[in-house]
Amino acid sequence: MTTNPVDLPIEQLRGSVAESLQRARNRSTGLTESVDEADLVKQHSKLMSPLIWDYAHIGNQEELWLVRDVGGRDPVRQDIDELYDAFKHPRAGRPQLPLLNPREARTYVREVREKVLDVLDTSPLEGGRLLDGAFVFGMIAQHEQQHDETMLATHQLRIGRAVLHAPPPPDAPSDVDRLPAEVLIPGGRFEMGTSTEPWALDNERPAHPVHVADFFLDTTPVTNGAYREFIAAGGYDDERWWSEAGWAHRQRANLSAPLFWRSDGHDGWLRRRFGVLEPVPDNEPVVHVSFHEAQAYAGWAGKRLPTEPEWEKAARFDPATGRSRRYPWGDADPGPEHANLGQRHLRPAPAGSYPDGASPLGVRQLIGDVWEWLDSDFTPYPGFAAFPYDEYSEVFFRGDYKMLRGGSFGTDQVAVRGTFRNWDHPVRRQIFSGFRCARDARPGEVNR
Known part of the structure; x- marks a missing residue:
């Protein structure tokens, strides 16, 4: 978010929300594309999920809140809701679940985001606590960034050559x-x-x-x-x-x-x-x-x-x-x-x-x-x-x-x-x- 959403006209607020969502997605993509498939599906610590679980979970939360709830659209993958419910499956056991493979996860996350951007374009961004000030979109942007930090911590726990770089x-x-x-x-x-x-x-x-x-x-x-x-x-x-x-x-x-x-x-x-x-x-x-x-x-x-x-x-x-x-x-x-x-x-x-x-x-x-x-x-x-x-x-x-x-x-x-x-x-x-x-x-x- 580039400023307090209360201060923005609706169309400017849409642009600011889109920027927050895209910044989070760019980071999620970088954290998952910097390693090979073996590292994506591996559990690097019992304290953490496999990176690919976090990635698909990000998409599932977007689908639940923005596609289905706010947008009223048909589900993209209703069959995976339970797999990516953080309260039903502790981190230590997530590698044993029938998770989406990396190709499936990327396709799913991309399809959800396309629908989310359509919902954002048509939402009034007002009319109830979920929508006022684009709260629910901000909640999802924060959720993805929190998982990005969790994935960054997983990268720190990962054993192997350096794959992340920054000045x-x-x-x-x-x-x-x-x-x-x-x-x-x-x-x-x-x-x-x-x-x-x-x-x-x-x-x-x-x-x-x-x-x-x-x-x-x-x-x-x-x-x-x-x-x-x-x-x-x-x-x-x-x-x-x-x-x-x-x-x-x-x-x-x-x-x-x-x-x-x-x-x-x-x-x-x-x-x-x-x-x-x-x-x-x-x-x-x-x-x-x-x-x-x-x-x-x-x-x-x-x-x-x-x-x-x-x-x-x-x-x-x-x-x-x-x-x-x-x-x-x-x-x-x-x-x-x-x-x-x-x-x-x-x-x-x-x-x-x-x-x-x-x-x-x-x-x-x-x-x-x-x-x-x-x-x-x-x-x-x-x-x-x-x-x-x-x-x-x-x-x-x-x-x-x-x-x-x-x-x-x-x-x-x-x-x-x-x-x-x-x-x-x-x-x-x-x-x-x-x-x-x-x-x-x-x-x-x-x-x-």
């Missing part, structure tokens, strides 16, 4: 060495969530007032270099820094470093990144760590992880106006000067990058680069109402999920507004997850 992110800006380590976020009330963002999903709604106390937040995400100090100090072997659940998992899973890291045989570390083995760069945000690892590091550093309300206040609140904005930098859509998004680069940018994307108080990289673990459970906001189906959010409120905010280098701009909420199990590391630390403000540190 490196820009070098760190010249002021990085002068940045403060942390920024004071003044306490008080702010508006969390949204009731006006047309493509916001149900768990982001409604807007509601929240109060947070004064706290300090790291100016940048925790870097590989800082995390290496935690490892060198014996952080993985010291139970003091871990929660009871985290320590049990650390022992059970034999954790000793971020996923994809390995010792170089001396004093350094190597990492495998999309088929390339390379030295771990100290100045990048650490990625592929679990919530438990992030929490342990924060304890070792004498800090803690921020809560979800703290993160959102830091990312959206403008002290000058008292208003919650769409993004840290304002209401304008993300550009390449603001954040590392959309698989433009295949790695996080150096910590302290993107000064144009900083919050009013100077916090950087709250959007893009790495999803940030937060010390909050996934719960509904006051006044939550499931829409347009219970399974999007409501069924997850009862799990052990921890929150992640801000998006990663693999997240598209359609799913990184300041209210967007992501969640996962606290043991997950295959996702593009990192973190930054926070701490309570001590008496005398805040001048009113």
